[in-house]
Amino acid sequence: MLAAPSKLKLPKGSFKAYLFDCDGTIVDSMPLHYIAWKTVLAEWNCEFGEQTFYAWGGMPVSEIISALNVRDGLAMPGEEVAKRKEALYFEILPELKAVPEVLEHIEFSHGQIPFAVVSGSTRDSVTSSLEVLGLLDKFETLVCAGDYERSKPDPEPFLIAAKRLGVSPEDCLVFEDTEMGIQAATAAGMASVKILQPWEREEHSGT
Template identity: 60%
Template sequence: MLLPLPDGEFKAYLFDCDGTITDSMPAHHRAWLAALGEWGGDFPRDLFYAWGGRTVVDVITDLNALQGLTMPVAEVAARREELFQAMLPEIGAVPGVLEHIDAAYRRIPFAVVSGSTRESVTASLSALDLLDRFEALVCAEDYARPKPDPEGYLLAARLLGADPADCLVFEDTELGVAAAEAAGMRYVRVPPPWER
């Protein structure tokens, strides 16, 4: 399933990672449920997908508030990452996105803009043997204001030397699409797993 691109010439492709390059959202959800469950927390599937693109710290903090819990943010985040990385061998690439990466590689520079940590993004892309395709990684620790703020996408454009208007964003979440629009970039919406 090749995803249709908007008309025009693009000088850079910017990709979200989880759910966009890597078909990892179901595994992330399982890791979240297991890690949170150890502290009495829960993360219903609809809320998990609605909050796609948010940082791990923000998710744990807001789940604590919503569920009246005091889960230790750093410990839960580390445990979730440990559980997720154990699942990496079962995760593949999103086919329609992988086809665009293969077709444009070496013609157009690529960057990743993710709300996940550099450790998580690097591990995911390495597991798929795709890490070397990306000239820049912009991860949660690289910017102050998460999606839907455009900061991460604007930083990626600067790192690639591209004007934001010449960048095409691949995103699977509403927050990510809003960030791309706020950055003045066109985008491709990557459908969720159940629509593919």
């Protein structure tokens, strides 16, 4: 029998489903998303600091643009900026890599319990990211921006995923890289495991 992956310590419990955030959790895409954001927002003279970007991780693209408009008194057209940002992300998508310690658990547990992706990104973005890494067929369902009315930290996205999988919330384990996501999981009555941000993984490995 294979030994369970050891890089990522999971909370104790017998879970019946794994719910994964996508960006920064399954795929190490946050640096690529940040490049796309910086590029498109520079066209509008809008500053988007790295700390703010990571703090807002899990927010749908449309909400980020609205928040920046309010913060800076701008009138960026939401749909246009969102499409441009997505296009820029897709251009650099071939550089995408998986988060190793999460990939271990996906490969180890696939076929034993159902998986779902619960993301603030668009379905196109999530699908493309997972396809690049050959992981799309490992997930029973994708819950993406547009599938819910209230985004993380509201529990709605995770509760939708649990319902689609036919699993009680308390039997789900959530993999998340943002505080917003962890709060949503907790509000949904689910256990969670926090994935380190890119710079935290570097510090952890001593590089």
